Amino acid sequence: MRRDQAGDERAPVRDDGRRGFLKCAAGLAGVAAAGLSREATAADRGRDSGRTLPDRVPFHGRHQAGIVTPQQLFAGFAGFDVLAENREGLEKLFRTLTHRSRVLAAGVKPRDEQVAAEEPTPDSLTITLGVGASLFDDRFGLSGHKPRHLKAMPAFPDDRLEPARCxxxxxxxxxGQHPDAIVHVLRDVARETDGLLRPRWRSDAFLNPSRPSGSPRTFVGFKDGIVNPDTESTREMDRLLWVTPPCGEPDWALGGSYQVLRLIRFHVEKWDKVPVDRQEKIFGRHKASGAPLGGKQETDLPDYRRDPHGEIIPLDAHIRLANPRTAKTDDSRFLRRSYNYNNGFDTHGRMDLGLVFAGYQQDPERQFATVQQRLEHEPLAEFITPIGGGYFFVLPGVQDPDDWFGSQLLKKI
Incomplete structure (x- = not known):
């Protein structure tokens, strides 16, 4: 039976905020821990993600860290409902999240980790905060200040969204560079925001190292994130990623970015029965090298003009639909920063593996939704199912030690 609607945007009240938060934060110790620790050993031996990460990623700036920052090995994603009762409570929450993020990003260990650690371990930690459309209801007087394109993530035709994960x-x-760092941050946030937040959904994730080199691989065996906009180009970032004055967004939103999170489950038992040559046609890339079909290196560019009938790369191949490489579709590109997840086995004995898709862009309708429409009913859709996630707006960066998350937004009230 298909479930094509995401359900009500607000979560039902479960247990009290602190118990629910701590239960959520402790989840990594179960089914994911063993997989993450094994991946950590391999990944720590040789990172091949391109630019080298600093031990400490700067917290202050026009934009939040964790977007154009080179990918760390491990990540945690979570959605929360705000329990604050008024504008003052929301400001307290934002100030607290800012303070703790600033302290932790600077390398100061959370209270629960201080005694256990022999010495501080640099984690290249980034903490990135986004706001959802539901925050702009009538609770805090924000309804007139919502970003133009922010709304609840719709269910696309190939989705089976579960309300509890949206x-x-x-x-x-x-x-961060270690899986326990993610849990320590969640525990810290739970303590410091007691009574102000309730967890809604959570997913812990990690990068699979590509052996021997190149872009990381997903659990369907193909390299992921090979083609992205040039994050070193200010012009390209201002055209595709960051909210700028020509976008017509509220002034407080300048410097922010739209975040699309998608929890995508892979049907690996079914996928593993598909011959490799068929898998390659579904993606449009060679599985071993990551090169487009007909190419040799993952960095080779597919030349669709010389293959107008899809004799080399099928017309319905994933890479061809996602990025047709035409002048008309160039503005629909966006930055992908995705991670793998492993939740063990489900109640039917099937492996619960997949991707936490994270996309950043200037306009989710022009970019993500447009790409999603091109991918509708693609051959790959038979083997993957989006089950959760959401649309969020990543707040502008915290400019200096006196600034805090959402300061410009709440000053507009």
């Missing part, structure tokens, strides 16, 4: 007033993305 949406939220806030999104939190935590990235």
């Amino acid at each position: 949406h939220g007033d806030l999104s939190l993305q935590i990235c």
